[in-house]
Amino acid sequence: MAYETLIVEIEDYIALIRLNRPEALNALNARLMQELAAAVTAADRNDKVRCIVITGSDKAFAAGADVKEMAEKSFTDVFFDDLFAPEADAITRVRKPIIAAVAGYCLGGGCELAMMCDFIIAADTAKFGQPEINLGIVAGMGGTQRLTRAVGKSKAMDMNLTGRFMEAPEAERCGLVSRVVPAKDLLAEAMKAAAKIAQKSAITTMIVKEAVNRAQETTLREGILFERRMFNAAFATEDQAEGMSAFLEKREPQFRDR
Numbered sequence: 001m002a003y004e005t006l007i008v009e010i011e012d013y014i015a016l017i018r019l020n021r022p023e024a025l026n027a028l029n030a031r032l033m034q035e036l037a038a039a040v041t042a043a044d045r046n047d048k049v050r051c052i053v054i055t056g057s058d059k060a061f062a063a064g065a066d067v068k069e070m071a072e073k074s075f076t077d078v079f080f081d082d083l084f085a086p087e088a089d090a091i092t093r094v095r096k097p098i099i100a101a102v103a104g105y106c107l108g109g110g111c112e113l114a115m116m117c118d119f120i121i122a123a124d125t126a127k128f129g130q131p132e133i134n135l136g137i138v139a140g141m142g143g144t145q146r147l148t149r150a151v152g153k154s155k156a157m158d159m160n161l162t163g164r165f166m167e168a169p170e171a172e173r174c175g176l177v178s179r180v181v182p183a184k185d186l187l188a189e190a191m192k193a194a195a196k197i198a199q200k201s202a203i204t205t206m207i208v209k210e211a212v213n214r215a216q217e218t219t220l221r222e223g224i225l226f227e228r229r230m231f232n233a234a235f236a237t238e239d240q241a242e243g244m245s246a247f248l249e250k251r252e253p254q255f256r257d258r
């Protein structure tokens with residue numbers, strides 16, 4: 001499928017999705033959000049995809065929701081449109097792992113999109129922020145919720161109340177991103193991580209994603225029980241037998257997603 005605001009390439013079981021609105025620092029407009037939801041949903045259903053990478057440009061992952069598109073909207077417009085909610089739901093329903101590879105500005109809805117992904121690899125040029133407060137609005141796709149779970153109350157309050165930008169080293173220190181790499185290596189590092197994930201059994205990577213996400217949404221006791229049930233279930237797969245045989249036979253496993 002041809003997209004107007006994305007460039008999508010699928011190779012070696014990795015779907016690489018580039019946000020592509022350079023004229024607006026990849027600001028998220030309705031078209032981009034609809035295309036992105038469609039692209040990740042298609043990748044999730046595609047047997048030739050085992051991991052998804054979402055990235056932007058050197059200058060911006062995404063500088064937020066498109067202010068030009070939002071500026072004229074009224075309360076009733078955004079209320080009845082349920083602005084970006086169906087698209088955000090679709091993105092967070094994807095069962096395959098998604099890596100956000102972030103360089104440059106990652107602000108507002110852009111930061112919220114990155115946080116919807118399973119982990120963030122940041123270039124040393126990355127700048128994160130929830131500057132909605134400067135526009136007289138508040139975050140609307142997880143900036144007060146996922147950010148708080150990621151970095152804790154104090155920093156989430158600081159980011160949302162002051163609208164300041166957080167540079168990559170601070171983002172790594174507080175756990176918003178999993179690692180920081182030199183900007184020139186960002187895509188290669190993200191693709192390397194994706195390739196590692198793509199080599200595993202897709203059943204187990206999808207279970208890991210579901211289990212870690214469960215930790216965000218349930219009690220420790222329930223989460224541990226879910227994990228134990230999933231651990232038990234893994235023993236019903238052929239890939240468990242293959243993984244353990246390969247270890248004992250000192251060879252690489254050949255997972256078949258069975």
Ligand code: CO8
Pocket residue numbers: 023024025027028063064065066067068082083084085105107108109110131132135138139140141
């Ligand atoms: N929306 C639309 N256009 C944008 C945006 C944006 N968010 N960000 C940048 N652009 C455009 C600029 O207007 C400019 O276009 P033009 O040349 O036509 O004027 C072009 O991109 C380049 O931008 P700048 O010239 O401003 O570039 P600078 O390098 O000087 O500055 C900044 C870069 C600091 C990133 C600056 O562009 C900026 O502050 N952008 C806005 C950041 C922002 O406020 N983001 C939050 C937006 S609100 C939001 O995300 C709400 C999310 C909730 C949605 C979910 C609803 C449920």
